[in-house]
Amino acid sequence: MLIVAAYDIAITSEGGTRRLNRVAKTCLRYGQRVQNSVYECLIDDLTFAKMRQELTTIINPNLDSLRFYNLGNHYENKVIHVGVKEVQDLSGPLIL
Numbered sequence: 001m002l003i004v005a006a007y008d009i010a011i012t013s014e015g016g017t018r019r020l021n022r023v024a025k026t027c028l029r030y031g032q033r034v035q036n037s038v039y040e041c042l043i044d045d046l047t048f049a050k051m052r053q054e055l056t057t058i059i060n061p062n063l064d065s066l067r068f069y070n071l072g073n074h075y076e077n078k079v080i081h082v083g084v085k086e087v088q089d090l091s092g093p094l095i096l
Contacts, residue, residue, distance in 0.1 A: 002075035003041045003048055005031070010063040018054070022058045023066075025062055026051070041077075 005027055009020040027033070030051045031041030043051065046067075055066055072077050 001043065001045070001048070001073050002071040002079075003031070003043060003051075004071060005051070006035075006042060006067045006069075007037050007059070009037075009059065011029070013060070013063050015060075016063070019058055019060065019064065023055060023064075026058065027053050028041040029039045 007023050007027075009023060010016050011020050024033075024037075027056070030047065031039045032045055034040050035050040041048075041051065048070075052066075052068065060064060
C-alpha cells in the first residue's frame with residue numbers, strides 16, 4: 001500500500017532540530033522524499049505500524065505534527081504529479 005507521510009517539527013523549540021533530523025532519516029528508511037517534509041512509502045501494514053510507532057516516539061506531540069495518508073494498494077491513479085522533481089517508481093525494480 002502507498003502511505004504518504006508528512007510532518008511539521010517545531011525546530012525553534014529545544015531539541016527541535018534534532019527531532020527534525022531523526023524524523024527525516026526515519027522516513028527515508030521507509031520511502032522516498034517527494035517534498036521537504038513529505039514522503040511516499042510503499043509498505044505493508046506491519047511495516048507501516050512499525051514506522052508510525054518509531055516516528056511517534058521521536059516527535060513531541062505537544063509541539064510537532066505527523067500526518068499519514070493511506071492511499072491503499074491501487075494508488076496509481078490517485079497521485080498526480082506536476083513539475084520538475086522526478087520521483088522513483090516505488091513498485092519497479094530497485095537499481096543501486
